[in-house]
Amino acid sequence: MKPDPVESPPRIKRVEFAGAIGNANQAPPGDLRQVAVAGRSNCGKSSLINAVLGRKKLARVSQTPGKTREINFYEVNGEFFLVDLPGYGYARAPEELRDRWPALIEEFLGDNARLEGVVVLMDARRGVLPADRRLLSFLAERETPVLYVLTKIDKLNRSGRRAALDTVRRDLGAPADQVLATSARTREGLDSLVESIFALFSPDPFEPTEAT
Numbered sequence: 638m639k640p641d642p643v644e645s646p647p648r649i650k651r652v653e654f655a656g657a658i659g660n661a662n663q664a665p666p667g668d669l670r671q672v673a674v675a676g677r678s679n680c681g682k683s684s685l686i687n688a689v690l691g692r693k694k695l696a697r698v699s700q701t702p703g704k705t706r707e708i709n710f711y712e713v714n715g716e717f718f719l720v721d722l723p724g725y726g727y728a729r730a731p732e733e734l735r736d737r738w739p740a741l742i743e744e745f746l747g748d749n750a751r752l753e754g755v756v757v758l759m760d761a762r763r764g765v766l767p768a769d770r771r772l773l774s775f776l777a778e779r780e781t782p783v784l785y786v787l788t789k790i791d792k793l794n795r796s797g798r799r800a801a802l803d804t805v806r807r808d809l810g811a812p813a814d815q816v817l818a819t820s821a822r823t824r825e826g827l828d829s830l831v832e833s834i835f836a837l838f839s840p841d842p843f844e845p846t847e848a849t
């Protein structure tokens with residue numbers, strides 16, 4: 638038997654906008670498996686998606702938070718969809734929209750056989766807020782794998798970072814390595830995030846596995 642080849646980390650090589658849906662009853666733009674990205678409005682979701690997918694303006698960085706109500710699908714390497722969910726919990730959104738977003742999000746996430754996991758973004762300076770808890774308990778009930786990601790970590794100094802990470806880990810009861818610290822601005826943590834996203838698909842579906 639040949640020894641295992643040294644594995645290079647998975648990379649995002651090719652990204653295409655695949656389509657958008659406005660409600661959870663609409664079909665996704667294909668059968669690929671999905672990893673969704675969720676977070677409060679203004680948590681830095683668009684910036685992080687753009688930074689991770691390596692294309693400026695792929696996901697709109699909004700000057701008017703809370704406006705995006707669609708679910709956008711980005712096809713990555715022709716292998717899976719990164720799914721951009723609407724931001725939730727924006728205090729100044731019109732009431733009927735504010736109430737509808739969580740429903741849209743929960744309908745989409747709740748009954749989705751193609752969903753491999755959800756990346757939940759939280760502003761590092763704000764930590765886990767009630768709307769995040771609602772989403773996280775919803776996902777926990779369904780045993781959906783979750784990656785916890787702090788955003789805008791560049792805004793904190795060293796001790797602030799440690800405090801933010803400790804607080805979130807304690808709040809979530811999450812093991813240390815399940816909470817990632819990221820910055821779209823400095824690109825800190827983005828390689829780890831990409832690796833963690835690929836790791837949601839296990840066993841590795843992107844390499845041919847040899848029968849043993």
Ligand SMILES: Nc1nc2c(ncn2[C@@H]2O[C@H](COP(=O)(O)OP(=O)(O)O)[C@@H](O)[C@H]2O)c(=O)[nH]1
Nearest residue numbers: 678679680681682683684698699789820821822
């Ligand atoms: N310092 C810093 N600011 C960020 C970062 N990511 C986003 N922002 C800022 O946070 C605000 C909201 O970002 P956006 O990506 O539109 O958030 P979204 O509403 O969650 O999509 C904008 O003013 C961004 O410039 C980051 O990593 N570092």
Ligand SMILES: [Mg+2]
Nearest residue numbers: 683697698699
């Ligand atoms: Mg946005």
